[in-house]
Amino acid sequence: MTTPTTRADQKLPIQLTPGDRVGIVAGSGKLPINVAERLLAAGHTPFVALIEDEADRDSVLTSCEHEVLALENFADLVPVMRRHKVTHIVLAGGVDRRPNWRAIRPSFTLLRILPKAISALARGDDGLLRVLVRGLEDYGFRVVGAHEVVPDILAPEGLMTRTAPLKSDRRDLDAALEAALAIGRLDIGQGAVSIGGRVIALEGIEGTDCLLARVADMRDHGRLAGKRRGVLVKCSKPGQEKRTDLPTIGPKTIDGAYAAGLAGIGVEAGSSLVLDFGPMIERADELGIFVIGLPAGTHE
């Protein structure tokens, strides 16, 4: 059995000095909450811009100094962040809604970003994120990844659970990794499920939870009859904008994998995020699901 890498080994890549302040742009899900909790635990006082109808208001996010921003007023982000003396910005969490274009108030900031944003939207997600990041940097903010200010959120290499993969699971890990890398190269998705050594489902824009729900539904598919175990592998896209949208797993992923009858989960170490690390590993061991960090950079 592999010894788990201790997560404390990793160094904080960004040293926040007095006068620095992290502004979290908080979308949906656990990631912004995890980031805020860890920054608070390290003695920092993050500012949070909650995206309306996305960020969880019943969380630590609203205990921090914060403002709520409608997606339509997103151009206000710059003056808001300035007012709160933010120096570093973390974009964290999902944004499932799309702005209601008719409700957008024109502003100078918006007009400046818009042409680039529109052409990026036409290219796909990663392009848009890059434009947002560059746009904010033009205003003098340093845009950093969640993992740069709270590095222990990154998946470590090696086995994280007491439950270990069987030898036969390795074949599934290899097959799913190969497929996840292939669809990542095409900027399609980050996840693949392999059962019995064969990739049976690929993630598009539906997301990992839906992918796992589909696998659960397919368990009685003829081609899966009699096949047990199987794995989910998630990895980043080659050249992915690492300050946003890294592959992420958390307790929900464990429950989804369990419901899908899978034996375990492989994530790319060092460039995948793990939400609620402690509770996630506890849940995984409770259910007998393994979680392993696969060597990073296999596609660079």
Next chain:
Amino acid sequence: MTTPTTRADQKLPIQLTPGDRVGIVAGSGKLPINVAERLLAAGHTPFVALIEDEADRDSVLTSCEHEVLALENFADLVPVMRRHKVTHIVLAGGVDRRPNWRAIRPSFTLLRILPKAISALARGDDGLLRVLVRGLEDYGFRVVGAHEVVPDILAPEGLMTRTAPLKSDRRDLDAALEAALAIGRLDIGQGAVSIGGRVIALEGIEGTDCLLARVADMRDHGRLAGKRRGVLVKCSKPGQEKRTDLPTIGPKTIDGAYAAGLAGIGVEAGSSLVLDFGPMIERADELGIFVIGLPAGTHE
């Protein structure tokens, strides 16, 4: 607008001479029915082995000379085909069930095929099909593809419908084709859906109907908001055993694409099968869906 290729241009690659008889091993779906109909129309008298619980008994299949075979007695296929003087075998249609291994009667034929079949099962579908084909050929049958005895079942190159793709659909056709080829190379699936120039869903073992149903469900996904049209592309896997399991479209695919809000379908010309060609094209034009045969061999 492209002129449709006339399907009659294509030559019958296999000339059946007196004394030759085609045996159709009929699984589920329309393909075995299409093959039987076209052989009958050409004046042949095919023999049909209906796979129990898979082949459609309320069809032309039972008007031909036929026998019903349980999946568990599949080794009887050889004596049955011999008894009916079959020279050429076409494997057509789906087999979703898996045999109940305990119900299988051991036989000499079975014992001869079994070791190869088991190792092929471990490698994935295409491998298993190859073994079955080779196994039957060892017994002196010529195993041929549906398209070799009824070639007008192959998708022609060019536009098949009155409805034509818009210029913007070309970007979707290119993106989905690239993705379908990539997952085909990994022997995963044959289909991809692209909307707004971006691939949003990939086919695993769930099949095209489920893929399209998923896209219909995802239409209100944030990332698709405001995006219309989009295409499905299906193509064969490079090096695919072309005598079995070619990508197939039919009237059901048109209905699925329409329900998913797609503008059209692209299939690889010359190595995709079209079921119920006339009714399919009629249905597509009724619904305003285009169907286009993409140049074959882009991945060879």
